[in-house]
Amino acid sequence: MRLGMLLIVLMGFCLGGFPASAERTGAAGSPLRVLLIPADGGTEDGTRADFLPLFNAITRTSGIHFDVQTGQSYSAVIEGMCAGQAEIAWLGPVSYVEAHKRGCADLLAIEERDGSSTYYAGVFVSRDSGIDTPDDLIGKSIALGSQHSASSFSYPLAMLSKAGVDPLRDLDAVRITGSHANSLLALQNGLVDAAGASFISFERAVNQGGLSASGFRLLIKSDPIPNPPIAMHPGLSPSVKASLRSSLGSVHEMPGIRPESIRGYGGKQVDRYNTDVSDELFEAMASTIGFIDTDYQAAILLKSGS
Template sequence: MPRVIRMRRVWIVMAFLFAFGALEPASAQKRGTRQEPLRVLLIPADGGTEDGTKADFKPLFDAITRTSGLYFDVQVGQSYAAVIEGMCAGLADIAWFGPVSFIEARNRGCAELLAVEERDGSSTYYAALFVSASSDIRAVEDLQGHSLALGSSHSASSFAYPIAMIAQAGIDPLFDLGALRLTGSHANSLMALKSGQVDAAGASLVSFERAVNQAGLDASAFRILAKSDPIPNPPIAMNPGLSVAMKSALRDAIAGVHAAPGVNQDAIRGYGGKRVDRYDTRVDETVFTDAAAAIAFIDDDFKAAVLRKAGAAQN
């Protein structure tokens, strides 16, 4: 692993410990009571604001509290990496990840799949490459020499899959593109495209729809250049250090909350704040492994090279 990646992880953990008061590891305490709620961390998929990602998921966990008696403290991490490191440091019991960040945490032994949202019988979503409606870029191949905005390097739909689509078109993202900008989020990348800072942007279709509905983005000003293959929906995962009984209770609670008497169905939400039909706890983790195969070339060395290219564009 490159030294720069290791050092970034050290600083992320240090910042996390400072922000959360150096809490004891999740496995060292009994959780789920009003006094000791289960700690939930959410990736900041759309900016991570209090009226954004947290508001999307708090109704779900509040509903689970009403139906199961388990209590939760729901917080949004400062970055995708912070959520990974928080779980791996034992500072969270549950996390909502992106598919890539889940795989990273799982491969480090820090995350165990809990549930995946399902809507209209589907548990997938899509990434896309966007350009302005007036752009003369008509195909992915036309991006050669042009600038691109991407979100977090731990994001599937705002980083990994957009890069994979470019690579599949025969363009080397490191050498054939112009400037690369890492904006930290889907919304920031779309705003960079809107303001003319870049020629194209990578983001999920869910995040684009949310930016249109809530941030006043004009959909007619954008054009989808390419859409990815289906991506498994961002999963909710558990800390492996939780007891067997707690893991079982969580699976039962989230699997049945949509059908519980007295639960407002509008509370059963997921990515982008959209209402979902249910949370499936029977999903096989191999769907994430299979999805990762398409982006397997994006390893730590590749990410470090992207960071260098992005940094050079800012100098």
């Protein structure tokens, strides 16, 4: 009997579920575990610090407690959610879609600023490179971030393809750097001819002193991309899900909460977190980057030597 019960518990973990004895309630002694993708390096004073004010504000106004950590990679956060190691995750749009398809994540909220829940990515080149059109990149190299990133991987590939440049056939080399900042630094240091990154990551790197804005030029701008969403594990109890939606959706209106505590991607202050959004927001994204299937992604990684 004991062996049977042990097997049931182990199976629950392997399937990404939450055995009753391990279910988190959000109480002080049972905080909800939050995993954040390492959008800009994932350091303790980086991505985690961006979101601590938000989760601390929710704790003050609702009594829900959190243990906020940054994952080592985009894929580590996806796997953490699917292995039942976190109840909440801040994911890139592509990462969210992957986790949702695997049954590991449901949409909780998306940040909103000036009524918009989208952002932009770009393909950047050096100002004095002589690269003036996408065709000028033929035979040259590009740096991309994590393969699970919308704005530093999928959208740059889509932008090039839309402009008539086949990344697999026409580029001499693709470098996978793991992050927006690393790709921009590779471009700044002359290691590649172009880099894909979000506008927010570019601005942050410039503000932190790591990049000189005057040395870069925007070659291609993306279509609007859904902001990175906050997701919750489907295995949470209905009462915890309802509390999360209510608390996150109203925290910006709560007395005593400073507006600068409501922060999001890149540490930027946002107006609120919209908990009424649906997965329809990601449909346009799916049509834009839908050609990047498993085989295409594998071909890009092979070309990069990853």
